[in-house]
Amino acid sequence: MTAKWPSFITKDLGKTPEDDAEMTRRWEVYDREMQALIAAGGVHMDDDGWWVDDATGELIGPDPEIERPLTDEELTRARPFKDVFPELYESIQRARGRPPVDTPKKQITLRVDQDVIAKFKATGKGWQSRINEVLKQAKVK
Incomplete structure (x- = not known):
């Protein structure tokens, strides 16, 4: 061959x-x-x-x-x-993709300190959602 x-x-x-x-x-x-x-x-x-x-x-x-x-x-x-x-x-x-949601999240660009990102990433999978929860609870002036 x-x-x-x-x-x-x-x-x-x-x-x-x-x-x-x-x-x-x-x-x-x-x-x-x-x-x-x-x-x-x-x-x-x-x-x-x-x-x-x-x-x-x-x-x-x-x-x-x-x-x-x-x-x-x-x-x-x-x-x-x-x-x-x-x-x-x-x-x-x-069966394709995620099902539609009533209030979809909006993708944005946000600059965050590296140490903050590192702390959230260290908590494992879902760290972006945890950042979202912290921001929801923050009191905005």
């Missing part, structure tokens, strides 16, 4: 027609290299669709059919996740 595995990197590409053409070119190279590697033997596909080097157990790459760019026809047929799986989408939406 060779130590250089095919790669298909596209994070540097944008959404222009030139970038689309470059992505297709890169995929064709990746596909050709993976097919040659598979044909040479010494690799097997695991349950997740990844090719694995039989000798070392090293992951080589995903199945080229999984990795390839979608065709225009496939993109035309694509539908939003929330339309295909509405119940799952709703459960994910409900």
Whole structure:
């Protein structure tokens, strides 16, 4: 087995027609290299669709059919996740982030002496909330 595995990197590409053409070119190279590697033997596909080097157990790459760019026809047929799986989408939406509160706290910038911050941080998690409580109890003139 060779130590250089095919790669298909596209994070540097944008959404222009030139970038689309470059992505297709890169995929064709990746596909050709993976097919040659598979044909040479010494690799097997695991349950997740990844090719694995039989000798070392090293992951080589995903199945080229999984990795390839979608065709225009496939993109035309694509539908939003929330339309295909509405119940799952709703459960994910409900589970994300903190629930809304009636009176949310306002984020501000405040300069505080370093020793004051150090004392509050030394009290552990939730030190910012404790500062808030002290400020609530302070008598403002």
